[in-house]
Amino acid sequence: MSEPHDVSAVIEDLVAANRILAGLGVLDGFGHVSARHPAHPDRYLLSRSLAPALVTAADLMTFDLESNAVGGDQRKPYLERFIHGAIYGRRPEVMAVVHSHSPSVIPFAASSVPLRPLYHMASFISSAARVFEIRERFGTTDMLVRNAAQGGALAESLGCDAIVLMRGHGFCAVAESLPVVVFRAVYTETNAALQQHAIGLGGSVTYLDEGESLLSEKTNRGVVERPWTLWKERFAPRA
Amino acid sequence: MSEPHDVSAVIEDLVAANRILAGLGVLDGFGHVSARHPAHPDRYLLSRSLAPALVTAADLMTFDLESNAVGGDQRKPYLERFIHGAIYGRRPEVMAVVHSHSPSVIPFAASSVPLRPLYHMASFISSAARVFEIRERFGTTDMLVRNAAQGGALAESLGCDAIVLMRGHGFCAVAESLPVVVFRAVYTETNAALQQHAIGLGGSVTYLDEGESLLSEKTNRGVVERPWTLWKERFAPRA
Amino acid sequence: MSEPHDVSAVIEDLVAANRILAGLGVLDGFGHVSARHPAHPDRYLLSRSLAPALVTAADLMTFDLESNAVGGDQRKPYLERFIHGAIYGRRPEVMAVVHSHSPSVIPFAASSVPLRPLYHMASFISSAARVFEIRERFGTTDMLVRNAAQGGALAESLGCDAIVLMRGHGFCAVAESLPVVVFRAVYTETNAALQQHAIGLGGSVTYLDEGESLLSEKTNRGVVERPWTLWKERFAPRA
Amino acid sequence: MSEPHDVSAVIEDLVAANRILAGLGVLDGFGHVSARHPAHPDRYLLSRSLAPALVTAADLMTFDLESNAVGGDQRKPYLERFIHGAIYGRRPEVMAVVHSHSPSVIPFAASSVPLRPLYHMASFISSAARVFEIRERFGTTDMLVRNAAQGGALAESLGCDAIVLMRGHGFCAVAESLPVVVFRAVYTETNAALQQHAIGLGGSVTYLDEGESLLSEKTNRGVVERPWTLWKERFAPRA
Numbered sequence: 001m002s003e004p005h006d007v008s009a010v011i012e013d014l015v016a017a018n019r020i021l022a023g024l025g026v027l028d029g030f031g032h033v034s035a036r037h038p039a040h041p042d043r044y045l046l047s048r049s050l051a052p053a054l055v056t057a058a059d060l061m062t063f064d065l066e067s068n069a070v071g072g073d074q075r076k077p078y079l080e081r082f083i084h085g086a087i088y089g090r091r092p093e094v095m096a097v098v099h100s101h102s103p104s105v106i107p108f109a110a111s112s113v114p115l116r117p118l119y120h121m122a123s124f125i126s127s128a129a130r131v132f133e134i135r136e137r138f139g140t141t142d143m144l145v146r147n148a149a150q151g152g153a154l155a156e157s158l159g160c161d162a163i164v165l166m167r168g169h170g171f172c173a174v175a176e177s178l179p180v181v182v183f184r185a186v187y188t189e190t191n192a193a194l195q196q197h198a199i200g201l202g203g204s205v206t207y208l209d210e211g212e213s214l215l216s217e218k219t220n221r222g223v224v225e226r227p228w229t230l231w232k233e234r235f236a237p238r239a
Numbered sequence: 240m241s242e243p244h245d246v247s248a249v250i251e252d253l254v255a256a257n258r259i260l261a262g263l264g265v266l267d268g269f270g271h272v273s274a275r276h277p278a279h280p281d282r283y284l285l286s287r288s289l290a291p292a293l294v295t296a297a298d299l300m301t302f303d304l305e306s307n308a309v310g311g312d313q314r315k316p317y318l319e320r321f322i323h324g325a326i327y328g329r330r331p332e333v334m335a336v337v338h339s340h341s342p343s344v345i346p347f348a349a350s351s352v353p354l355r356p357l358y359h360m361a362s363f364i365s366s367a368a369r370v371f372e373i374r375e376r377f378g379t380t381d382m383l384v385r386n387a388a389q390g391g392a393l394a395e396s397l398g399c400d401a402i403v404l405m406r407g408h409g410f411c412a413v414a415e416s417l418p419v420v421v422f423r424a425v426y427t428e429t430n431a432a433l434q435q436h437a438i439g440l441g442g443s444v445t446y447l448d449e450g451e452s453l454l455s456e457k458t459n460r461g462v463v464e465r466p467w468t469l470w471k472e473r474f475a476p477r478a
Numbered sequence: 479m480s481e482p483h484d485v486s487a488v489i490e491d492l493v494a495a496n497r498i499l500a501g502l503g504v505l506d507g508f509g510h511v512s513a514r515h516p517a518h519p520d521r522y523l524l525s526r527s528l529a530p531a532l533v534t535a536a537d538l539m540t541f542d543l544e545s546n547a548v549g550g551d552q553r554k555p556y557l558e559r560f561i562h563g564a565i566y567g568r569r570p571e572v573m574a575v576v577h578s579h580s581p582s583v584i585p586f587a588a589s590s591v592p593l594r595p596l597y598h599m600a601s602f603i604s605s606a607a608r609v610f611e612i613r614e615r616f617g618t619t620d621m622l623v624r625n626a627a628q629g630g631a632l633a634e635s636l637g638c639d640a641i642v643l644m645r646g647h648g649f650c651a652v653a654e655s656l657p658v659v660v661f662r663a664v665y666t667e668t669n670a671a672l673q674q675h676a677i678g679l680g681g682s683v684t685y686l687d688e689g690e691s692l693l694s695e696k697t698n699r700g701v702v703e704r705p706w707t708l709w710k711e712r713f714a715p716r717a
Numbered sequence: 718m719s720e721p722h723d724v725s726a727v728i729e730d731l732v733a734a735n736r737i738l739a740g741l742g743v744l745d746g747f748g749h750v751s752a753r754h755p756a757h758p759d760r761y762l763l764s765r766s767l768a769p770a771l772v773t774a775a776d777l778m779t780f781d782l783e784s785n786a787v788g789g790d791q792r793k794p795y796l797e798r799f800i801h802g803a804i805y806g807r808r809p810e811v812m813a814v815v816h817s818h819s820p821s822v823i824p825f826a827a828s829s830v831p832l833r834p835l836y837h838m839a840s841f842i843s844s845a846a847r848v849f850e851i852r853e854r855f856g857t858t859d860m861l862v863r864n865a866a867q868g869g870a871l872a873e874s875l876g877c878d879a880i881v882l883m884r885g886h887g888f889c890a891v892a893e894s895l896p897v898v899v900f901r902a903v904y905t906e907t908n909a910a911l912q913q914h915a916i917g918l919g920g921s922v923t924y925l926d927e928g929e930s931l932l933s934e935k936t937n938r939g940v941v942e943r944p945w946t947l948w949k950e951r952f953a954p955r956a
Contacts, residue, residue, distance in 0.1 A: 340599065
């Protein structure tokens with residue numbers, strides 16, 4: 001009758017992820033992070049409409065993959081929860097999703113210059129990050145991903161990648177766990193700033209090649225606990 | 240005989256707005272934020288000459304639309320209070336005004352490159368923000384808006400827009416409420432930094448088009464409470 | 479027999495100036511701020527060799543205009559105290575001097591592009607800030623102003639201006655009081671960052687012209703108390 | 718039988734160095750700082766695999782110059798400890814090593830534009846900092862320095878310099894003491910940001926020449942205690 005133990009661990013980590021991403025400036029008043037329900041793969045956990053810095057366990061809602069609230073929860077959800085539902089529906093291995101308006105990334109989402117992996121910490125970025133252009137299929141919109149169709153188109157743009165940029169809007173990161181998705185969201189922001197500066201120097205720039213990225217990505221999985229421990233210590237609410 | 244209840248709510252929000260804008264770096268020792276008096280549309284509330292980070296309810300003064308202090312208040316006012324009076328006089332729907340020297344915006348106020356909306360959070364910026372050039376009508380000045388004539392010229396430059404830049408000086412944002420004007424001041428600063436970086440990448444840049452801005456602006460009105468709640472929590476004095 | 483009262487006021491302000499400039503990042507472990515002795519115009523007050531963030535009244539030393547410690551004070555002085563002595567010797571109206579390695583200013587000190595006043599807060603900067611090139615008269619040095627001759631050459635480069643940049647090193651600001659010199663040091667740094675960004679936009683840039691600067695400078699003198707009050711509140715040690 | 722007194726001083730300084738470099742943003746969740754053992758020059762002290770902001774004396778391990786843990790210590794070490802062992806093996810005068818992913822430096826490590834000393838604080842940088850390109854000798858890797866051969870190649874790239882950049886990765890700084898190596902790591906980061914900005918101004922840039930660097934470097938050795946005292950005060954754990 002009681003929830004399995006790992007749900008409470010995921011809830012604790014999801015609250016921590018909200019606070020960490022707000023603390024590091026990857027999320028401000030907007031943006032959100034979710035986790036797939038560990039016991040029900042066709043559901044996901046996401047805060048009610050609230051700034052991530054303020055999220056507590058009591059603010060989490062449960063949604064099905066059509067992004068409808070489960071259990072008659074009447075609280076106001078995020079308008080863009082469809083991002084999460086659509087990705088969990090198409091990527092069974094994904095367990096956590098971040099949507100962010102991270103400041104260094106948005107310029108790349110509006111530019112013809114692609115975001116590329118400048119250093120090993122960002123080796124999860126493909127050789128040129130994809131950009132979701134909502135105009136292509138939906139014409140003039142308010143830029144938000146507001147329904148299942150738009151969520152599906154975004155998920156298609158994401159493909160098998162770890163991140164997708166959104167023109168005039170922000171980006172999404174996905175991963176097999178909350179610590180990894182937080183790592184990716186943070187280092188997407190960092191890499192964008194680094195690449196901006198490297199381009200600004202005016203010389204030629206060498207990016208990681210695909211072989212380097214592949215090997216580095218595997219290595220990073222083994223050390224993700226190190227920043228996660230640090231960030232929880234600094235930003236997560238005390239138990 | 241007593242003031243209507245919503246005056247005290249506006250006062251509380253105006254103090255919060257001062258602290259928030261200072262806390263987020265949109266105002267430093269200079270700049271100011273005002274609110275139209277909720278019971279007397281021909282008056283507005285604005286701090287005495289004081290750094291916004293230090294403003295309390297007791298520092299607020301009341302001005303008429305000629306920017307004269309009401310009720311014999313002899314305290315030293317801001318030199319540039321005429322910005323506020325002139326805008327309230329010409330824009331009856333405006334209930335709150337910010338004047339700021341926000342760092343990312345000033346470069347655009349001095350450049351031939353116009354500030355434009357790079358992402359949905361800044362969809363209140365018109366397709367190319369107007370710049371008030373005080374030299375045009377007033378020749379050599381100390382750059383301040385020091386009287387009703389200069390205030391009127393600034394308000395004309397603003398026109399029906401949400402913001403106007405001021406060459407060699409800063410910018411103003413206006414809105415129908417304090418939460419919205421704070422939102423606009425913050426995201427004008429953010430958008431300016433983002434556009435700076437997008438231009439620095441050297442490729443072509445895609446801005447929001449007018450249809451996207453219009454729809455996005457409407458959406459943003461519905462979610463402005465989210466950052467406002469966060470910012471009050473972080474920066475407003477405890478009751 | 480007792481020191482006149484205004485010495486203790488200057489000491490308090492000089493400690494505050496150290497803390498403010500450190501708190502705002504204009505000084506780091508290095509750099510210094512001095513005040514002319516209010517009772518003895520041929521002497522000045524300056525901390526012993528110590529990071530400005532740590533300076534207290536007990537750390538202040540008194541120097542003559544040859545930058546020798548007065549009263550047999552054997553504590554280790556700053557190597558570059560000659561900057562202060564030389565300027566006080568040549569500019570009788572100057573009552574306070576800052577020497578800083580402020581990060582946005584140093585690029586201008588190394589570049590052929592001159593620092594210019596982009597907005598009214600920095601109207602004390604002449605139409606193109608002068609740069610002291612120590613190589614010209616002294617050849618290969620360790621870049622420091624280590625003696626009276628080098629101090630004199632720096633003071634000559636400064637001329638009648640409010641600031642002088644130092645190639646490969648930093649800058650100096652001077653003023654008729656501590657509040658004004660702190661204002662100038664802070665807004666030199668800010669203006670440098672703003673001008674950097676304005677140039678980065680790639681369009682044409684309009685600077686304050688000389689008439690605007692002159693009028694604005696006069697106005698700023700009247701409002702310098704506002705940021706000074708704020709900064710003391712935030713950074714000065716509690717009495 | 719007891720350890721000589723200076724070991725405990727080095728341990729205290731090494732913990733301080735970890736906290737300082739984390740506090741100043743030169744290290745984040747990754748990167749590390751080590752010290753050669755003062756009594757056993759063929760050994761060095763380095764934390765177990767842990768974010769530098771969290772390191773305490775109890776987390777330090779001792780390694781030999783092949784980077785094997787001494788005394789059967791079974792705790793998880795940093796993957797890249799070989800950087801430290803290889804440098805201590807080849808540079809007998811080096812007593813401390815930092816490895817960092819410092820944000821302003823990485824763009825130079827990926828660019829054809831060399832990092833050069835823009836101001837006297839960074840006079841330890843040679844006229845053009847060397848870049849270690851791991852591809853040259855090791856082909857496709859995960860970018861890490863994972864073994865003695867890679868450590869040796871990195872140490873060769875370093876040569877007799879104070880720093881070496883690592884393409885797609887970060888940089889290393891070395892010095893004869895912990896205070897000096899922390900100084901160098903901090904001012905490598907600062908100089909990189911300054912040079913970035915100087916280049917961005919678009920004019921010609923004057924760097925320190927070799928004679929100036931040589932003299933300045935000597936001077937800096939004499940004042941390194943000043944920022945070290947400040948940084949310990951701000952960031953080191955209280956005794």
